[in-house]
Amino acid sequence: MGKTAFLFPGQGSQSVGMGKQLADEHEVVRRYFEKADERLAFPLSDIIFNGPAETLKRTENTQPALLTTSIAVLSLLQEHGIEADYAAGHSLGEYSALVAAGAIAFDDAVYAVRKRGLFMEEAVPAGEGTMAAVLGMEKEELSLVTKEVTEGGHLVQLANLNCPGQIVISGMARGVEKAVKLAKEKGARRVIPLEVSGPFHSDLMKPAADQLRSVLDDITISDANLPVIANVTAKEVVKAAEIRDKLIEQLYSPVLWEDTVRRLLDLGVDTFIEIGAGNVLSGLVKKVERRAKTFVVTDKDSLNKTVHQLKEGT
Numbered sequence: 001m002g003k004t005a006f007l008f009p010g011q012g013s014q015s016v017g018m019g020k021q022l023a024d025e026h027e028v029v030r031r032y033f034e035k036a037d038e039r040l041a042f043p044l045s046d047i048i049f050n051g052p053a054e055t056l057k058r059t060e061n062t063q064p065a066l067l068t069t070s071i072a073v074l075s076l077l078q079e080h081g082i083e084a085d086y087a088a089g090h091s092l093g094e095y096s097a098l099v100a101a102g103a104i105a106f107d108d109a110v111y112a113v114r115k116r117g118l119f120m121e122e123a124v125p126a127g128e129g130t131m132a133a134v135l136g137m138e139k140e141e142l143s144l145v146t147k148e149v150t151e152g153g154h155l156v157q158l159a160n161l162n163c164p165g166q167i168v169i170s171g172m173a174r175g176v177e178k179a180v181k182l183a184k185e186k187g188a189r190r191v192i193p194l195e196v197s198g199p200f201h202s203d204l205m206k207p208a209a210d211q212l213r214s215v216l217d218d219i220t221i222s223d224a225n226l227p228v229i230a231n232v233t234a235k236e237v238v239k240a241a242e243i244r245d246k247l248i249e250q251l252y253s254p255v256l257w258e259d260t261v262r263r264l265l266d267l268g269v270d271t272f273i274e275i276g277a278g279n280v281l282s283g284l285v286k287k288v289e290r291r292a293k294t295f296v297v298t299d300k301d302s303l304n305k306t307v308h309q310l311k312e313g314t
Helices: 020-025 027-040 044-050 059-079 093-100 106-123 139-151 173-185 203-218 240-250 257-266 280-288 300-312
Strands: 003-008 086-089 129-135 156-163 166-172 190-193 269-275 293-297
Touching: 003 093, 003 280, 020 027, 020 044, 020 059, 020 300, 027 044, 027 059, 027 106, 044 059, 059 093, 059 106, 059 269, 059 300, 086 093, 086 257, 093 106, 093 240, 106 203, 129 173, 139 156, 139 166, 139 173, 156 173, 156 257, 156 280, 166 173, 166 203, 173 190, 203 240, 257 269, 257 280, 269 280, 280 293, 293 300
Parallel strands: 003 086, 003 269, 269 293
Antiparallel strands: 129 166, 129 190, 156 166
C-alpha cells in the first residue's frame, strides 16, 4: 500500500475568492477565516474573498491568506477521514505543512507568516531585488552563471529548484538581469521574470531571518505528529528545535522542491494531495514522476472528487 503526502502551496498560487465557496457552505472552514481575522486584528478574509488582487498580492497579505485557505480546506478533508503519512510545503507552504503536522498552532502560524511577509518586504527596498525562472538549464550550469555574476559584484543565487529544467534565481535586480542574459547565451531555453516584490530565498533575506527568529522564539513550536520535509534539506524534520532552525534558514536558502518530491517518492509516497489554492505543486510532482497520483483540493467539486477516488481506492 503506497503512502500519502499533503502538499501546501506557496506565494504565487493565491487568487481572489479562494476558499470562499467552502467557507460559505461549511462552518468548520468559515471558522478558520474568522480566527485569522481575530488573530491579525484586521479583515484578512475580506481581502481573500473580495480582493482587490493588488492588495492580496502584497507579501504580508498573501502569506497569511494562503496559510489560512490551506488549513481551512485541510480541515474539511480531515473531516472526511483523509490523513497523510508526510507533509511538505513550498516556501511559505512549509508553515501550512507544520500546522497540518501539529507542530505549530494555526493562530501562531498565521501571525508568524504575516510578520514573515512584512520582514521580507522590508529587507530590501522595492525594486532593488527580483527573481526569474530559468527553463531548460541544469542546476550545475546555472550555478556557474550565478557564481560568475555574483563575483562580478551583483549578487544572484539559485532560489527554487522546482523540477528538472525549472530553476528560479533570486538577487539584486542588476544581478538577475546579468544572469538571465548569460544563461540565455549558454543555452537556457526560456526565462520568465517573476512578479515578486523582493529577492526571496537569497542572502539578501538574512536581515529578515534575524527578525523572524525573535517571532519564532516567542511562539510554541512542538515536535511534529508526522514528518515534514524541510525545504532547506529535503529531509524529514520532527523535532521542535530543528523545525525552528530550518524555518529561519529557509528564508535565505534555496527551496529544494525537486529533491523534496524525490525524497517523498523514496519514502514510498505514491499519492500527493495539494491543498488550498492552485495546482502548481501537482504539476511539479508530475514533472519529477509522471506515474505519481496527484489530487488538488481547492473547492467543492475537487474535494468531492478527491474524497470519492481515495475512498474507492481508484
